[in-house]
Amino acid sequence: MDDYDPHTIEPKWQETWREQEIYRARADSPKPKYYVLEMFPYPSGRIHMGHVRNYSIGDVLARLRRMQGYEVFYPMGWDAFGMPAENAAIKAGAHPRAWTYDNIRAMRAQLKRMGYSYDWTREIATCHPGYYKWEQLVFLEMFERGLAYRKLAPVNWCPRCGTVLANEQIIDGSCWRCGTQVTQRELEQWFLQITRYADELLFELDRLAGGWPAHVVKMQRDWIGRSEGAEIEFPLADPVGDVRALGVFTTRPDTLYGATFMSIAAEHPLAEALAGGSPELAAFIKKVRAEDRIKRAREGYEKEGLPTGAFCINPGTGEKIPIFVANFVLMEYGTGAIMAVPAHDQRDFEFARKYGLPIRVVIQPPDRTLDPATMEAAYIDDGIMVSSGPFDGLSSAEGKQKVTAHLARSGRGRPSVHYRLRDWLISRQRYWGAPIPVVYCPSDGIVPVRAGDLPITLPDDVELTGEGESPLKRHPTWSHTTCPRCGGPATRETDTMDTFVESSWYFLRYCDPRNDRAIFDRRAVEHFMPVDQYIGGVEHAILHLLYARFWTKVLRDLHYLGFGEPFTRLLAQGMVHHPSYFCPVHEWVYPNEVEDQKHKDCGQVVRIMPSEVMSKSHKNVIDPDVMVAKYGADTMRVFMLFTSPPEAALDWSEEAIEGASRFLARVWRLCAQHLAQVKGAPAPSGVHPLRRATHLAIAAVTREAAERFHFNKAIADIMSFVNTLYQARIETDSDRAAMREALETLILLLSPFAPHISAELWQAFGHAQPLPLESWPQAQPELARRERMTIVVQVNGKVRARLELDPDADEPAVQAAALDDASVRKWLEGRPLRSVKYVPGRILSLVT
RNA sequence: GCCGGGGUGGCGGAAUGGGUAGACGCUGGGGACUUAAAAUCCCCUGCCCGAAAGGGCGUGCGGGUUCAAUUCCCGCCCCCGGCACCA
Numbered sequence: 001m002d003d004y005d006p007h008t009i010e011p012k013w014q015e016t017w018r019e020q021e022i023y024r025a026r027a028d029s030p031k032p033k034y035y036v037l038e039m040f041p042y043p044s045g046r047i048h049m050g051h052v053r054n055y056s057i058g059d060v061l062a063r064l065r066r067m068q069g070y071e072v073f074y075p076m077g078w079d080a081f082g083m084p085a086e087n088a089a090i091k092a093g094a095h096p097r098a099w100t101y102d103n104i105r106a107m108r109a110q111l112k113r114m115g116y117s118y119d120w121t122r123e124i125a126t127c128h129p130g131y132y133k134w135e136q137l138v139f140l141e142m143f144e145r146g147l148a149y150r151k152l153a154p155v156n157w158c159p160r161c162g163t164v165l166a167n168e169q170i171i172d173g174s175c176w177r178c179g180t181q182v183t184q185r186e187l188e189q190w191f192l193q194i195t196r197y198a199d200e201l202l203f204e205l206d207r208l209a210g211g212w213p214a215h216v217v218k219m220q221r222d223w224i225g226r227s228e229g230a231e232i233e234f235p236l237a238d239p240v241g242d243v244r245a246l247g248v249f250t251t252r253p254d255t256l257y258g259a260t261f262m263s264i265a266a267e268h269p270l271a272e273a274l275a276g277g278s279p280e281l282a283a284f285i286k287k288v289r290a291e292d293r294i295k296r297a298r299e300g301y302e303k304e305g306l307p308t309g310a311f312c313i314n315p316g317t318g319e320k321i322p323i324f325v326a327n328f329v330l331m332e333y334g335t336g337a338i339m340a341v342p343a344h345d346q347r348d349f350e351f352a353r354k355y356g357l358p359i360r361v362v363i364q365p366p367d368r369t370l371d372p373a374t375m376e377a378a379y380i381d382d383g384i385m386v387s388s389g390p391f392d393g394l395s396s397a398e399g400k401q402k403v404t405a406h407l408a409r410s411g412r413g414r415p416s417v418h419y420r421l422r423d424w425l426i427s428r429q430r431y432w433g434a435p436i437p438v439v440y441c442p443s444d445g446i447v448p449v450r451a452g453d454l455p456i457t458l459p460d461d462v463e464l465t466g467e468g469e470s471p472l473k474r475h476p477t478w479s480h481t482t483c484p485r486c487g488g489p490a491t492r493e494t495d496t497m498d499t500f501v502e503s504s505w506y507f508l509r510y511c512d513p514r515n516d517r518a519i520f521d522r523r524a525v526e527h528f529m530p531v532d533q534y535i536g537g538v539e540h541a542i543l544h545l546l547y548a549r550f551w552t553k554v555l556r557d558l559h560y561l562g563f564g565e566p567f568t569r570l571l572a573q574g575m576v577h578h579p580s581y582f583c584p585v586h587e588w589v590y591p592n593e594v595e596d597q598k599h600k601d602c603g604q605v606v607r608i609m610p611s612e613v614m615s616k617s618h619k620n621v622i623d624p625d626v627m628v629a630k631y632g633a634d635t636m637r638v639f640m641l642f643t644s645p646p647e648a649a650l651d652w653s654e655e656a657i658e659g660a661s662r663f664l665a666r667v668w669r670l671c672a673q674h675l676a677q678v679k680g681a682p683a684p685s686g687v688h689p690l691r692r693a694t695h696l697a698i699a700a701v702t703r704e705a706a707e708r709f710h711f712n713k714a715i716a717d718i719m720s721f722v723n724t725l726y727q728a729r730i731e732t733d734s735d736r737a738a739m740r741e742a743l744e745t746l747i748l749l750l751s752p753f754a755p756h757i758s759a760e761l762w763q764a765f766g767h768a769q770p771l772p773l774e775s776w777p778q779a780q781p782e783l784a785r786r787e788r789m790t791i792v793v794q795v796n797g798k799v800r801a802r803l804e805l806d807p808d809a810d811e812p813a814v815q816a817a818a819l820d821d822a823s824v825r826k827w828l829e830g831r832p833l834r835s836v837k838y839v840p841g842r843i844l845s846l847v848t
Numbered sequence: 849g850c851c852g853g854g855g856u857g858g859c860g861g862a863a864u865g866g867g868u869a870g871a872c873g874c875u876g877g878g879g880a881c882u883u884a885a886a887a888u889c890c891c892c893u894g895c896c897c898g899a900a901a902g903g904g905c906g907u908g909c910g911g912g913u914u915c916a917a918u919u920c921c922c923g924c925c926c927c928c929g930g931c932a933c934c935a
Binding site: 213218223225249250251263303329332333335340341345347348419420541643650655658659660662666712716720723726791794796837843845847 | 860874889914915935
């Protein structure tokens with residue numbers, strides 16, 4: 001055989017498998033289905049190491065399950081709408097569509113070079129009208145049910161992108177894409193009412209907990225942020241118009257008697273009315289409103305407030321308490337008004353101290369007595385109620401119930417649940433997205449487009465400048481239409497949908513991707529769904545996964561589906577890291593700008609950061625294509641899977657990839673060396689040391705790869721197996737038979753990780769059936785039986801001897817052998833044994 | 849600050865229903881082959897004492913439970929990630 005040359009083998013097998021269509025998933029297969037899904041890529045132009053890692057993990061699993069007898073469903077597609085396409089158009093003048101499809105073409109070729117076993121017949125691109133038509137239809141149905149609605153809302157505005165951002169798209173007060181400081185604006189926007197599903201999204205997390213990483217479940221739980229408490233009405237001392245009371249939400253109704261004032265948000269509808277025309281207060285309200293939420297949430301933000309001069313009545317104590325406008329009260333949470341309990345809430349405590357407001361202790365801790373005069377911080381834990389009228393002596397837990405129940409009886413309160421989760425703002429003032437299918441009619445108002453008129457497609461002739469309003473709004477004719485209701489002239493909605501909408505249901509469309517009569521065939525979806533294993537980066541742990549779960553539940557309630565959770569198991573794979581260089585003057589610099597640890601431009605000594613996330617901004621990116629050209633796809637795959645467990649960060653290292661390359665060449669040589677003498681060997685029978693190694697390897701690799709997803713350990717076990725085979729001497733027919741079984745098993749075990757080299761070797765061993773369709777080997781325990789067992793002997797807790805014994809030796813035999821051992825005897829020093837513990841097959845522990 | 853996840857050789861990482869710590873790989877060292885080099889094959893490579901045999905120490909730190917602890921319990925320290933006025 002020739003030397004191992006991945007560059008001739010890999011394209012050959014990729015082409016063979018394509019022709020044989022062996023990765024096509026069939027819905028009518030009698031085999032059990034297994035859906036492997038990876039987070040589909042945005043077609044930015046080139047795949048990066050994160051993609052390679054993500055998809056290499058998925059492909060191993062897909063190949064394993066296929067060999068284990070499943071009908072594996074393993075599709076791929078493109079999350080094709082989004083701002084980069086538009087930005088590229090602005091910069092380079094290319095049309096977003098052309099730019100996107102060019103990128104898809106290039107990236108598809110790159111993925112094919114990696115040898116992933118996708119069913120490409122199901123490929124989708126979300127920017128295709130045949131795709132987004134259906135989410136427009138779902139939008140209409142959501143609109144009909146009030147799940148999609150429009151409202152004037154303070155929104156986050158990125159001045160650079162000229163667009164609205166969801167809360168989730170803001171990182172540290174800046175736009176998640178361009179890093180520009182986000183400001184506030186009031187605009188009419190479209191929302192999806194995800195909050196209606198808050199409870200279900202929360203409690204179904206319990207069901208997912210077995211298959212999802214704990215930290216992702218936790219992040220979702222925190223994001224939804226359910227709080228149980230009560231809404232309480234505080235009657236106004238002097239009604240404002242019809243308004244006779246202010247409602248607050250609190251999680252601590254047990255502290256009601258300690259509420260000595262009230263704080264309301266500057267945005268509260270009554271703020272100005274209560275101010276009663278005070279110019280000072282009006283100015284304060286204006287000032288707070290102008291400050292963006294991001295700044296207000298920042299650390300060290302000074303709590304400020306002004307009294308409105310108005311009062312309300314504490315329904316517990318009956319006292320008149322002052323109403324303040326306070327800058328730390330948020331209009332978006334609860335009712336925009338809070339009862340301030342300075343003794344038991346840190347913010348209220350600080351506020352009270354600053355403005356000299358009374359602090360009244362109504363909860364006493366079990367271990368000490370609080371004194372308002374000397375308290376340095378609020379006591380926020382539970383305790384025993386005091387100064388609370390009829391509730392004195394109750395625990396906080398009892399008090400919460402009883403106070404709420406008491407208020408409910410007189411109609412001044414009720415149990416209530418609030419969520420941190422906000423409705424999903426989907427309006428984007430952008431071109432390259434799915435148009436929201438609604439028109440505005442001067443006489444009929446907001447009118448949904450007729451379903452038969454879908455899809456509402458984007459115009460091709462659009463002018464993209466990156467400035468001002470939405471490109472669709474500036475288009476001379478596109479928005480002019482007629483009202484579906486009255487036929488009169490009307491205007492189209494020019495907002496497009498958030499691209500998270502497309503990624504909320506692509507996994508469903510894969511099941512029936514070419515359906516032009518419906519969003520999908522329900523039977524096809526219910527055959528392949530739910531996704532058995534979803535794989536992707538943690539960066540999508542909250543938003544994408546939450547939205548996808550929401551959308552699935554909506555489709556269920558619209559009777560498109562019979563289930564509500566799309567992803568049974570989730571693997572959050574780690575990032576790819578690489579050393580990078582930091583110059584004190586120029587910040588991140590490219591490696592080729594560094595010489596003798598100094599930046600060439602300025603001569604400053606650079607800091608070498610050994611492990612930074614591989615990213616453009618760190619200037620430490622390694623192009624997968626370059627590495628595939630150098631080492632081949634199999635080596636890349638083995639390296640990425642072997643170097644770290646899938647969930648951990650992976651440090652890219654040229655030395656380590658050399659190691660992977662060496663390993664594959666070593667496998668190749670091992671097979672080449674024995675091929676001629678074992679090829680015609682008969683099937684093995686009976687026990688043999690090589691057979692033992694073979695069946696132990698099968699058991700180990702199956703457990704690590706197929707059951708535990710410890711791919712790094714699985715590859716290590718294959719390497720050990722190879723080392724064992726290198727030691728073997730082949731002399732008899734029985735040796736030859738065992739070696740043939742060993743090598744063929746090796747090829748099968750290696751094939752999910754390194755499919756091309758495995759296929760080539762498999763063929764060399766005379767097999768005609770395509771390797772990816774072969775069955776995964778079965779370990780036969782009776783062949784893996786040990787010939788000797790090693791028993792560790794401990795004397796007084798320390799290992800003093802290792803005995804090689806017959807595996808059938810029982811406890812008395814083991815003990816006798818131990819007491820016969822010279823070094824054991826030495827350590828016993830003739831003392832009598834006080835205790836003897838034997839763990840069969842492992843350890844004998846002797847204590848004197 | 850709160851919540852999650854972690855700290856194991858020079859490095860990436862193995863080993864947890866408690867039972868031989870450091871598998872496998874990288875780096876480094878040695879040997880074989882070669883005129884030589886590369887490649888390859890084999891061996892060694894946690895720290896300390898010792899010529900060796902052997903012994904001691906060792907999984908972030910300090911305690912505890914146990915015949916036996918990387919694994920379980922208590923108290924700290926540090927790192928990574930998420931959230932951060934949510935009433």
